[in-house]
Each structure stands twice: as structure tokens, then as C-alpha cells.
Amino acid sequence: METVNIIHHMNEFRNILSYATNIGFFFGAGTSCAFGLPDIMSLTVESKASLSSSQQILFDKIETSLKDLGGKAKVSIEDILNYVRQIREITQGRPDYDFSGISGDEAVELDKAICKAVFDVIKEKEAKADVSDIRRFMAWYDSANRGFVKEIYTTNYDMLLEMAMEANYTSYFDGFTGSYEPFFSPESIEVFPNDNDSTSKWLRLWKIHGSLNWMKKESSTISSERIVRIGKIDTPINELMIYPSKEKYNLSRKEPFIAYFDRMKQYLQRGELVFICTGYSFLDQHINDIIFNAMRQNKRLYVMVLCYLDDQVDTMSSYATAHMNLCVMGPTRMIANGIEREWIYDESTDADVGYKLYWDEMKKEFILGDFRKLIEFLIENSGRKSMIEEIANEK
Template identity: 50%
Template sequence: MDKINVIREIRELKTHLSYSKNIGFFFGAGTSCALGIPNVEQLTSGIEAKLTDDFLANFKLVKTDLETIITDRKVNIEDILNQIRRIRELTGETSKVYEGVSGENAKLLDKEICTIIYNIILGKESVADISQTKKFFAWLSLLNRDFSKEVFTTNYDLIIEKSLEASQIPYFDGFVGSFEPFFWQESIDQFVSKNDMTQNWIRLWKIHGSLSWFWKEDKITKSQKIIRIGKIENIKKEDKELVIYPSKEKYDSSKKQPFIAYFDRLKNYLLSGELLFVFTGYSFSDQHINEIIFNCLRQNNRLTVLVFFFQDSEVENLHKQTSSYMNLNVFGPKKAIINGNLGEWEYDSADLKTNENSDSFWNDGKSEFTLGDFNELVNFFITNSGKKEAIESIVK
């Protein structure tokens, strides 16, 4: 296996960050996990432990059925919710039964699962230390760029929103209004101009839904739309259904719902010209997202993608799919993909210049690259920004 000089690649990374005019980010579950929010596997077991009686019985029926179909990995809560929603669609939410679960019971189970998810995530959020996320967005908001700063995320927790609002950093997520903010498709279809006062606002696109989104039925047309609701004291008393892991069957066919518009935005953004796009905490397990990324890497030779992984197994898996992409660089603890080649990190302190220090990216004791950890990546950005005091001031 090739040897890759980690110090040389860090210098290249610093150059990218310093001179790229347009920079965007994609947050996966790993960024929230770094703050103590449970991942999908932990969430799946946590939900099953809290379900009782008929809810638990129907949950197990759906899960067992899926385990005969999905054999290459563990069935998770996303699979289960998608299947429950298929049952709701197939049965018309009536007494008709599919694999032992009626449409009526599927609807009740869906709402119960989402209620448990809401309570689990909000419980963890209430004790999470969001200082690193606040620092990241303070750093991002201080970047002098001619383009809007866009963050896409599969996370549906409210860590990002809480971090931005705590630091009074303006952001926009595609919803407008104050009583029951509604999704405004036109605001996403267009890119902002240099004269737009909102150009420097953070753009936040939550492509798997959010704990603050709820379905609302239009009583006249009977179609579903999504509204954003603020803090809720008791989710069990909320009659509207939560919008997470959105199911395509609920879309209003006459309008784009947020997730469809966000996927279009991701594609158009990645094809928009010169762009540095950074992935952190994302495992590349969502094929729909991957297809957009790989297609854009092929079509836009001015797009540079950087991926930071927490585990080397993720580096190896991605290499099997992306060895031909020269504009994709992947960083893991001991392995990396540079210019399409999979290699092992090589570190020699003698390569450091007088003013260079490796503490911000290398663990000497473990001989590992550390930026796959979201917390370490944020520290690296701040350390090399030259604006540490200004960032600390915003956070405080």
C-alpha cells in the first residue's frame, strides 16, 4: 500500500481552506454523535426498549419481516419507519393487514415511534455541550467569501439551530412566516446575488427532516404540507405528525416539499462551478445522496470534495466506489485516499517547518490523524484561522 505524507497533505488542506472562494459543508450523524446524540443503531435499540404492548408487538413484526429482506447489515429505525409508512400507504390506514400489521396500527405505531425519537433526542440535546458547534459556525460566519455559506445535513436534531441562535448568527432554512412558518420553494431554487443582504446568512438544508417540522393537512384540498413549529412542551399532546425520515408517499404532488427541493439544491450547488465541499460525520450509506455526489464529481471538474472519516473501514469502503475520482480526497485515522489512490499515512516530525505544529491534526501516541473527529476538526479550523479571539467572542 502507498505511503501518504500527512504533513504535505495538511499543507494542501490549509491552502484549500485559505484560497477557496466558495466552501460548503455536509454534516452526517457523526457530528451529532460527537456531541452525545445517539446514532441510528443506538436510537433503534432505545426505541425498542421503550415500546410496550401492541406497539412493541407490531414493531417486532415489521422488524422481523425486514430482516428476511435486509441481510447485509442490521435493520435500523429508518428501515422500520419506511416500511411502516409503506404499510400505511398500501392499506389506506384502514383495518386491512400487511404482514400481520393493520394500516390503523401502522399509523399509531409511526406516531409513537416519532414521539419516542423526539423525547430521546431532546433529552440528549438538553445536556449536550454545543460549544464546538457554536465555534464552528462562528468560524464559518467570519469567513470572507463572495458566495453564500451552505450546510447540508442528514441530522434531524436541533443542535445546529440552537448553536446558531445562541451565537445570534443569522441563518435561513427555506421556511418563512412566524405563526406556522411554511416552506417556500422559490427561496431555494434561486441562488442569492452579491447585493442581497442575506448573502452572508448561513443556509441550512435538513434533507432528512427535523424535530421542528410537522405535517399539516389542508382541510380544503386534503393535501399535506410541512410547517415548522418552535419549542413544544409536550410532544404527546401534539396532534400533528413529526417529519423525520420523510416518506415519499406523503408528498403533495403539486409542490416540492423541503426534502425534494433540498436534494435539487445539493445537486445544483455541487454543479455551480468552483467549490470546495467538505463532508464530516457522513458514512456514505445513503445511496440517493451518493448518486448525486458522484454524478456531480464527474460533471464538475472545478468541484473538490474533502471527506473526513472517524474509522479506516469507511475509507476502504469508499475507495471501492470512488477510485477513479481525482477531485475527491478522503482522510481517515491511519488511511487516506489521495488522487484516487488508497494509502497509509506516513508521519515524520522532521518534515515540519520551524513555524509548524502537528498537534492540531496528529496524535503521536496513537500515530493517527485526528480530524475524523468533528470536535478535532473544529479545533483545526479555529487554530488555523487566525481569528481565534473573534470566534471566542462570538461564542461567549
Template identity: 45%
Template sequence: MEEISVTKEISELKSQLSYTKNIGFFMGAGTSCALGLPNISQLTEQVELLLKPELIAHFNIIKNDLKSKNPDITTSIEDILNQFRRIREITGERADSNFLGVDGLSAKNIDIEICKHIYNLINDKESAASLKTPKKFFAWFNMQNRDYSKEIFTTNYDLIIEKSLESIRAPYFDGFVGSYEPFFWQESVERHIKKNDLTQNWIRLWKIHGSLSWFWKGNANTKSHKVIRLGRVEKIEEERNEIVIYPSKEKYDSSRRQPFLVYFDRLKDYLLSGELLFIFSGYSFLDQHINEIIFNCLRQNNRLSVVVFFYSDEEVERLEPLSAGYLNLTVFGPKKAIVNGIFGVWKFEQFELNMKASNNRFWCETTNALLLGDFNYLVDFLVANSGRQHEIEITTNEE
């Protein structure tokens, strides 16, 4: 297997960060896990334990059916929710129509119940999580070049990002407008920001899998739904509207297409917009819809440079068959990497560091592994090499 110099690639990354004017980020579940929030496997187990006895039977029907179809893949709460939503759609949510023995009304009730448990589980961990790392990250990101809009795409539905941005008073926009019940405004996401626009320097936050603060509000007259964003919800059990998380990967109901399809279009347009350094942290590349957009854009835009940080080498190995021929894709794992289409293992040589450089921000000599797959270490690395560490620390510590 090829040996790849980790110090050389880190040096190249530092250069990119210093000279690239346009930098975007994609934050996956791993960034929230680094802050102590549960991962998808933990959520699946915890939700199942909390379900009411009368709902467990239907839950097990769907879980076992999915397992039988894909025995080599671990069934997650997301997979189960997607299946219940398909049943809701094909049965019209009617009690006298069923699929696999699960009627439409029961599918609706268990969907709502699962989402409320997810809300409570995430909210409890989120309340106890330290915001120091994400605050440092957004203080750093907010100081980047002001000639381009700063865009964050995320599959996370927790509110860590919003809380961090508001804590450091960094202005941001997520596609919703209004104050009483902010509603999704499609044109605001599709619109390209001009240099003299007042909001040009605002961070753009696109939550492509929904959010714990979004809810479906139905219209009984038109039989349609719209997405609204609510503030703090004291008791989710008393909320009548459904939480907008885990959208189905399949064809959306016509009344529920927004904002998800709009965000996917925004991701594609952003990646094709010209010179761009786009960094992934905490994303495992398991969503085929997102992957298709990423690789199509890598082929079409030769000024796009994608950098991926993985927490485990298994993720690097899984991505390797897809990465062949993409010279504008660099993948950093703990001990393995993909650089210029070559899959290899890291080689660390102390003498390759220049006199003022230090490896303690990115390399662990005890385990001989790169640390940057952990969001906490990645943020420390970005801040330490920004030349504005003191300014960022002051912003982070302000109340």
C-alpha cells in the same frame, strides 16, 4: 499498500481553506454523536425498549422481515420507520387492510409513537449537550468569504445547529417563512442569491432528513399535507401533528414531496455551481440517493473539490470501491486515506512539518492516527488555522 504523507495532505488542505472563496459543508450524524447525542444504533435499541406492549408485536414483525431480507445489514429504526410508512401508503391507513399482518391504522399509530420517542430521547440529550464546539464552528463559518452564500446540508434532525447559530446571533435561513406557523417556501430554496441581496451573507441550512421542529399539518378538505415549523414543544405527547423526520428513501407521497426533493435539487445545483470546496463531516455514505448526487457532480464539475473526514477506517474501506478515478475527492481516515484516486495508509514524518507548524491539532502520536474524523478536533483545527482564533473565541463566549 501505498503510503500517503499526512503532513503533505494537511498542508494542501490548509492552502485550500485559505485560498478557496466558496466553502460548503455536509454534516452527518457523526457531528451530533461527537456532542453526546445517540447514534442510530442506540436510538433503535432505546426506542424498542420504550414501545407500548400492544405495539411491540407489529414492530417485531417488520424488524424480523427486514432482517430476513438483509441478514448482513443491521436493521435500524430508520429502516423500520420507512417500512411502516410504506404500509401506511399501500393500505391507505385503513384498519381493514394490511400487509404482513400489520393493518394501515396500526402502522400509522406505531409510526407516530416511534417518532415521539425519538423526539424525547434526542431532546433529553440535546438539552444536556455543550454547544461550545458547534458555536465555534459556526462563528468560524460565518466569517468566511462574503461574496458567496454559505450553505450547510445535514441529515441531522436535532436542533443543535439552530441553537448554536442563534446563540452567536448568526443569521440563517432554512426555507421556511412566517412567524405564527412558518411554512416551507419552495421558491426561496431554488432561488440563486444575488450579490446585492440583503440575505446574501446569511447561512443557508438545508435539513434534508427533516427536523424535530417540523410537523406535517393536514388539510381535511384537500386530503393534503404541508410542512410547518414550530418553536419549542413542551409536551410532544400532546402535539397532534406528526413530526417530519426520517423521510422515506423511496417515492414520496405526492402531498409529502416537499421540502425533501427541493433540498436534494438544491444540493445538486450547489455542487455544480462552479469552484467549491465541499467538506463532509460525520456522514457515513450509506444513503444511496445522496451518494448518487455527490458522485454525479464530481464527474460533471471539475472545479468541485470534495473533502471527507471519517471517524473510522472501515468507512474509508467501504468508500474505496466507489472512489476510483475521482481526482477531486480526498478522504481522510484515522490511519487510511484516499488521495487522487489512490487508496493507502498514512505516513507521518515529523521533519515534514515546517518550523511553525504543530501536529497536535490533527495527529495523535500515541495511536499514530489522524484526529480530524472527530468533529471536535476538526473544529479546533479549522479555528486554529483561521488566523481569527481570538475573534472566534470572543464570539463563542458572548451570551
């Protein structure tokens, strides 16, 4: 396999960050794992354990069916919810209809119970998380005084990003509007703000799989059924709106999902953009289709994928060799311009005093697939470190 000197490549990375006119981010579960939240399989085990015994029996039944039907060795909470919601749709939630031995009302209650279990598991871990490094990242991103709309897309349900931004007094928008019970407003995310818009400098946070503080508000005498965003909550009183599935079973679930993905398509195709993906394993085909279609249509889009493990590089190999505007970087190898190469560190021709920010000398590995290490690298190379630290340390 060919080799590439990581010093030369990271010099190019620094130049890209310095001169890019537009930088966006996509955060997968790995970014939250860096701060103590569970990965998908750990979340599956812990969520199942908090279900009632009868619900665990249904859970096991679905897990067995999925393994038999799909040949999966591991079934995640997302797979379970997909299946439950398909049953819920087919049976219309009725007790007198069943599918695969699970009645409609059992599917409804299991859906709610799983979402509540996910809430409890993540909320417990969230309370223990130290978001000081995320505050530093947000301060870095928000202080980049460039004329572009700063956007973060994430599949994570937790609220670490919101906690960090609000601790920094950073203004942001997530598609919800209102004060009493903020409701999702698809019209508000269809248009990109211009320079005269007072919100143009706000960060945009698009939680494309939902959030722990999204609830379904039942219809009443004064309003129809809608999705609302609650503030800080300890116990949900309505059905949680988190969607790890690609198949949504009614209009109220589809609306935020479709609106966010339409926004993502527009964003990736608007012109020059460096789009940095971290903590994401590219296992959601719907998301992948949007990213790769945009790369084919917009030659000024450059996607950089930072991988925590080399297994993720293997997953990306077929994509990366087919797209010249995709760069994949893992611990021991990378793919750029369609060619896979192994990292080497050779300072004989070009020394780099800051190499420890991206290179583990003992393991001989690239380390920016770790979100915490990426944050440190971005700040150290920003030229604004003292200002960023001041913002992030403000009480």
C-alpha cells in the same frame, strides 16, 4: 501500500481552506454523536424501548421481516420506518386493509409513535448537550468574509446547529417562511441570492431528512394540509415530519425532500466548490448519487470526506479510486487522486508546530474525523481565533 507524509498533506489542506472561493459542508450523524447524541443503532434501541408493548410486537415483526427479506444482520429505526411507511402507503392507512399482518391504521399509529419516540430520545440528549464548540464552528464559518453563499446540508433531526447559531445571533435560512406557523416554501430555495440581496450573507441550513420541530398541520377552514416549523417545543401535538426513508408516501412528505435535493444538485454543480463531508458514512445511496454525479459533471468540485473510523475508508474505496476530485481521510490511511496510501508522520524534511491539531502522536492516527477536533483545527488555522472566541462566548 504506498505512504504519504501527513504534514505535507495537511499543508495542502490549509492552503485549500485559505484560498477556496466557496466552502460547503455535509454533516452526518457522527457530528451529533460527538456531542452526546445517539448513533442510529442506539437510537433504534432506545426508541423501541419507549413504545407500548403492542407496538413493540409490531416493531419486532417488521424487524424479523427485514432480516429475512434483506439478509440484514442489524435493522435500524430508519429501516423500520421505511417499511412502516410502505405499509401505510399500500393500505392507504385503512383499518380494513393489511400487509404482512399489519393493518393500515396500525401502520399509521406506529409511524407516529416511532417519530414521537425518536423525538423524546433526541430531545433528552439535546438538553444535556454542550453546544459551545458548535457555536465556535458557526462563528468561524459565518465570519469567513468571502463572496459565496455558505451552505450546510445535514441528515440529522436534532436542533444543535440551530441552538448554536441562535446563541451566536447568526442569521440563517432553512426554507421556511412566515411568523405565526412558518411553512415550507420550495420557491424560496430555488434561486441563489446575489450580492444585492440582504440575505446573501445568511447561512443556509438544509435538513434533508427533516427536523424535530417540523409538524404536519392538518387542513382547516383557512388552510390546506401543510408542513410547518414550530420553534422550541417540548411535546409535539401533530405528526412529526422526519424522514429517514428514501421512499416518501405522499406529496406533503415529498415536497421538502425533493426541494432540498434539487438545491443540493444545483449547489454542487455551480462551479468551484470545496465540499467537506464529516460524520457521514455514505450509506444513503440517494445522497451518494447526487454527490458522485456532481463530481463527474463539475470538475471544479472537490469533495473531502473526513472519516472517524478506517471502516469508512473501506466503504469509500471504490468511489475514491474512480474520482480524482475526491479525497477520503481516515485515522491510518487516506485516498487521493484515486490512490490509497497509509499515513506517516515524518518531520525530518518539514516540521509542523501545529501537528497535534490533526495527529495523535501516541496512536499514530489522523484525528480530524472527530468533529470536535475538526472545529479546533479550523479555528486555529483561521487567523481569526480571538474574534471567533469573542462571538462564541457572548452571552
